[in-house]
Amino acid sequence: MYNTQIIGTGHYVPDRVVTNSELEEMMDTTDEWIVERTGVQERRWFEAGKDTVSNMGTKAALSALENAGLEAKDVDFIVFATLSPEYYFPGCGVLVQDQLNIGTIGALDVRNQCSGFIYGLSVADQYIKTGMYKTILVIGSEIQSNIMDKSSNGRAMAVIFGDGAGAVVLQATEDPGKGILSTHLHSQGKHAMELTVKEPSTIHKDQIIKRLIDGAEADIYPYMNGKFIFKHAIERFSEVINEALDKNHYKPSDLDMLIPHQANLRISQFTQRSLGLTDDKVWNNIQKYGNTTSASIPIALNEAHRAGKINDGDLVCLAAFGSGLTWASALIRW
Ligand code: UT7
Numbered sequence: 001m002y003n004t005q006i007i008g009t010g011h012y013v014p015d016r017v018v019t020n021s022e023l024e025e026m027m028d029t030t031d032e033w034i035v036e037r038t039g040v041q042e043r044r045w046f047e048a049g050k051d052t053v054s055n056m057g058t059k060a061a062l063s064a065l066e067n068a069g070l071e072a073k074d075v076d077f078i079v080f081a082t083l084s085p086e087y088y089f090p091g092c093g094v095l096v097q098d099q100l101n102i103g104t105i106g107a108l109d110v111r112n113q114c115s116g117f118i119y120g121l122s123v124a125d126q127y128i129k130t131g132m133y134k135t136i137l138v139i140g141s142e143i144q145s146n147i148m149d150k151s152s153n154g155r156a157m158a159v160i161f162g163d164g165a166g167a168v169v170l171q172a173t174e175d176p177g178k179g180i181l182s183t184h185l186h187s188q189g190k191h192a193m194e195l196t197v198k199e200p201s202t203i204h205k206d207q208i209i210k211r212l213i214d215g216a217e218a219d220i221y222p223y224m225n226g227k228f229i230f231k232h233a234i235e236r237f238s239e240v241i242n243e244a245l246d247k248n249h250y251k252p253s254d255l256d257m258l259i260p261h262q263a264n265l266r267i268s269q270f271t272q273r274s275l276g277l278t279d280d281k282v283w284n285n286i287q288k289y290g291n292t293t294s295a296s297i298p299i300a301l302n303e304a305h306r307a308g309k310i311n312d313g314d315l316v317c318l319a320a321f322g323s324g325l326t327w328a329s330a331l332i333r334w
Contacts, residue, residue, distance in 0.1 A: 003179035004128040006332065008068025008169035009302035012059035013044040013289060014051045018145075023159055028152040034159045039265020043162030043290030045145035052086050054095035056165035057141035060298070061096065064137070067306075068169040072100040075169075076133040078107040079124050081116030081140045081294035083323070084147060085109065088200065096139065113195075114261050114322020115185070116140055116294035117166070118330050121318070122183035124170050125330075134172045140294030141165035147197060149221040157222050160264065162290030166298025181248045181331045184240055188325045191232070194225040195323035229322075233263055236327040237271040241319045244331040250315065252276055256334075257310050261320035262286035262296040271319075283309065293322065310334055 019042045020031035034040055046056075057080060065072060080093035091109030112119040117140040124136040142165070148158040173179055198219040200208040212220070237260060245252060252275040260268045265286050272282045283304040292299060297318050304310050314334040321327040 002128055002131060002172035002174060003176060004125045004170050005173045005179040006168045006334070007171045008064040008066070008070065009167070009298065009305045010060045010063025010065070010067055011164065011166040011295070011299040011302040012056050012063065013164040013299070014046045014056070016045045016047060017042050018045050020159070026150050027155045027158065029155045029159055037266070038160050039284070039286050040160060040290045041287045044164055046143045046163045048146075051143065051163070053082055053084055053141045053143050053165075054086060054092040055099060056143070056163075057082075057092060057139040057167065058096050058099040060141065060165040060167035061100065061137050061139055064167040064169045064302070068171070070135065070169060072102050074135050075100070075102055075105065075137050077105055077124070077127060077136045079110060079120040079136060079138045080107065081110040081112065081120040081138070082142055083111065083113045083116070083293055084142045084144055092141065096137075112326045113324060114263065114291075114293050114296070115320040115324065115326035115328040117297045118183065118318055118320050118328035119185055119326070121168070121170075121180070121330055122185055122328070125180045125183060128170060128172045131172070136170045137167060138170060138298075139165065139167040140296075140298050142293045142295050144293065147222060154221055156226055157224050160291045162292050164289055164292040164295045164299055166295045166302055168298055168301065178333050181333055182244055183328065183330045184243045184247070185328045186236070186240065186326065191228075191325045194228050194325070195223070197222045230264065230267065232325060233267050233321045234270045236321045237267065237319055238274045240327050240329040241271070241275065241317055244317060244329040248331055250331070254315055255281055255317055256314035257304060257316045258282045259297055259300045259304060259316065259318050260284075261322065262289070262291055262300060263321065264291070
């Protein structure tokens with residue numbers, strides 16, 4: 001039985017920085033409201049014709065491979081998490097396989113929104129533990145700026161979400177004291193409609209074009225019941241982090257670094273307070289990138305890692321909550 005170690009991290013974000021004051025020009029909002037209610041100061045928006053969800057994922061993956069001291073040909077399998085694939089089908093994993101120009105290895109897409117990266121990590125961990133694969137890329141990438149309603153009607157969501165990609169390289173280790181100690185995955189589909197994009201959908205008889213002509217336009221934009229999601233998020237984050245700590249007989253004070261999915265700075269701060277963690281043990285970067293959904297954890301992980309805040313032997317927890325509803329955690333001995 002092998003353990004799974006994260007041996008490389010990387011990220012890529014589009015060049016274009018969009019500040020809160022730029023959003024003030026597009027919709028009825030203020031920098032003050034956005035910073036106070038969400039913590040976001042700026043986010044990145046993709047450049048059409050240059051950035052795609054798959055090529056951003058590939059750039060993040062190449063950075064993670066370089067960090068690991070490996071080449072693309074060393075990868076045995078790809079797991080790609082996104083809610084914003086460039087095509088209805090096929091998924092982005094196969095596009096990355098082509099862009100990296102690797103042999104015909106398997107590529108799996110994961111559809112678990114903000115929890116997608118941890119779900120992907122958990123799947124990859126099982127493949128490595130059983131010995132099926134030795135080296136796996138797990139990628140989270142999103143382009144969300146072009147699915148938002150950027151009028152005042154969509155302001156509650158448009159100000160929070162951003163574009164970006166992050167990736168890790170996983171490798172088998174025979175050291176039982178190192179790597180992913182456990183992962184914990186949850187879902188509650190009865191609340192699926194509380195955070196959703198309904199169109200394009202396969203539940204109707206008519207195609208999307210016909211439905212758009214008939215007035216289904218609102219359904220192509222994301223809908224979020226903000227207060228409902230917020231309330232569930234603050235409960236589930238603490239719960240799933242404690243689940244991971246309990247399973248491995250640790251206490252919150254044993255943690256060296258918590259990387260929460262960057263949903264809202266107030267949610268991260270609430271989680272931090274409930275676990276009694278000091279500021280240096282929680283990595284937040286929502287201020288710079290907004291909420292990048294499946295990419296937020298690997299981007300934050302890469303920043304913390306490259307900043308020297310995660311070192312050999314550290315106890316690191318990743319935790320996420322989002323649409324599905326889904327929530328998840330991973331506890332890692334680095
Ligand atoms: O990553 C997936 C998980 N996602 C989350 O965890 C997000 C969870 N939810 C949230 O982060 C928060 O609910 C929001 C940031 C989305 C909204 O914050 P809130 O404090 O719950 O505000 P609200 O929706 O209750 O709105 C309060 C007021 C409303 O005005 P009235 O009705 O009190 O007059 C909104 O219309 O703020 C207004 N508002 C805005 N004002 C300026 C909503 N969005 C904006 C905006 N700018 N962008």
